[in-house]
Amino acid sequence: MDLLNLPVKLQARGLTMRYGANEILGGVSFDAKSGEFLSILGPSGCGKTTVLGILVGLLKPESGSVFKDGADITGVHPSKRGMGIVFQNYALFQNMTVLGNVEYALRIKKETRGQSREIAASIIERVGLKEHMHKKPHRLSGGQQQRVAVARTLAMGPDVVLLDEPMSALDAATRLQMREELIDIKDTFGTTMIYVTHDQEEAFALSDRVIVMETGKISQFDTPENIICNPANEYVRDFVVRNIELKLKSLTKYINNKI
């Protein structure tokens, strides 16, 4: 996919944020192209969740703005932005079935009962949970619960989906499988995805472009290839490239030993 030719979907301009005397974000700017898979990579506490919160409208930035399709949406209510968010722990409605979770917001949006059910059922089928439709979340596996959270968000028809470390509660095998599925979902629904993680390998494997964050600011924002070939500074080299090199080295060793 040639990113250069795609229109800009979402844009953050000079976002700053502070809690009391602590500066959490010191001017964060980036853009996401339509249909892009963008990752935000950084260590714990660097402000990734805060950025997502501002993008979706749950948090107000101290200064800076968010643009979507060229319009300033900084003051727009979260539900009116055409964006969805999936949290790390999914935040499912544990008292409702899978179907209930997905159709709940549709019903409140005054869709008719039949319409809501139709939309919800088709999305549940699409994420592969058809036979679990009438189960409650606590009877599902971690990966299945995550799919419910994604389906619940997709039901509202967003064109941007934000995911906050959605894989961190899953085992390695499920993570690999969910990667594929996320890409698949992105392509089917044509959404732009912004994916927060502190797993380098995941970010590099999934993304069109990666934002490497260091406490409150962006260190480098580029395609995976460019980040690996030209790390912008020591920090990126240490935090990202070094890790991947180490992994490669041990892999090579392992393969050599096998042979």
Added chain:
Amino acid sequence: MTATVNKIQTSIKSLLTVFLVVAVILPLAKMLALVTYSDLGAVLTSPRLWRAVKNSVSVSAAASFIAISTAMLAAFCVSRCDIRNRRIFNVMAALPMLIPSVSHGMGLIIMFGRNGVLTNILGIEGSLYGFWGIAAGSVFYSFPLAYLMLENILRYEDTSPYEAAEVLGISCARQFMSITLPYMRKPLASVIFAVFTMIVTDYGVPLTIGGRYVTLPVMMYEEVVGLLKFGSGSVIGALLLIPAAVSFIFDSFTHDIGNQSYLAHTRRLKVSRVINTMARIYCGIICVTALLPVLSFLFLAFVRKYPWDMSLTLYNVTNSFRRGAGTYMKNSLIIALCVATSGVIMSYLAAYLTARSEGSSSRALHFASITSIAVPGIVLGIAYVLLFRTTFLYGTMGILILVNLTHFFASPYLMAYNSLNKVNRNLEAVGMTLGVGRWRIIRDVIVPLTASTIVEMWSYFFINSMMTISAVAFLSNVRTRPLSMMIPSFEANMQFESAAFVSLLILAVNVTMKGLMGIINGILRRRRELC
């Protein structure tokens, strides 16, 4: 991520805080402000006061010691040994908690007083009134609290150190000294404070069975109700705040109030057959003992005049109803229903706001919500008299509802606080992005998820309002009197048979309520597990 706090929430928070300040802190402040130097001097130099202090402290210490050691043993038996019908035991052990404390004093008189049922059967000599009577009555009614707290502590103790000790061949005694005691130290201190405070501030038991052995609460009651000496009543009230205040401060320093830790590894340990049998016998004895007062009420309520005329009769039933038991029962039910309903709404709202949003206003509300735990009912009662005597509220049902609501606010608040803290913190944020407002999420998701806690909170308010006499004794009149107040007045007229019947009536209401709550919780559980 907690979604941005809006104006409505902030104003509800301030409203609740103001309410609690007016309902708890203002009356206390008024009471303390009324203490003059001359009162203070007069009370503090009177030998009567110091005798009462000495009496109170010694009898409460003795009763706490007995209650806590017997409860500790029972808690050990239940959590460590193989007791059949554990659930039945837990119900039985908690039974005395459903009867007012005045009734426990009376139960002892019926059983062990001059001509008591057991006195006559066993041929015991000696007087029950005074120190040992108060101690025994206090043990009866504080045992359930001690047991429930200790059982809860032991149930969540991590058992892996014991398994390790077992492997290493460390003796039971050593295990107890080096594993159990260090683990129990802080929670045990909390239990001691709680039980001691409960006993030292109670006046139901000493009122009925104290005789000439005057304790602080009884003295305060006499000063205020008998002699209308509000000044010296306030001084004693201030003294009675001390133990509760100390325990409150202790609790907030040793662990964050309302934050329970959950230990993962709790396995039942192996215990020898002999110990198991002994544990079963002990638990059986406890059950029978806990049942004794109820049995004696049942017996007494339906005889004409114990021990002279033992013919079976419904006289006490008709006598009670002729004296207004019907009206008072209605009063009690109205009060309990109003307290339970408004109490659940207010404490749940308060807990929602403090558990799920941050900032200094949340901390202020949290503090205001738990302070009432440090105020004994009797002190709250006199403080209310002093503050509201001249207002329209005085002499109405409203003030009884208000005082009970305040008196019992802290525990249900903490129940809600604990379970709301466990509910996923991002639900409201998710709702916002989906276009579902906070109040909708509360109604459709959070309340259903915490339904069993709400049921528990409701029954706590209800049952305690049905039983209490401490605060309402100062505030009720002929028109608004609750049913529980009939017990001391029947006792004062030596009509123990009717008093026993009224105690049974209260017990019956409370047991029915408990049963109902059990059924509702069962339905909720089944619903939760469905699908």
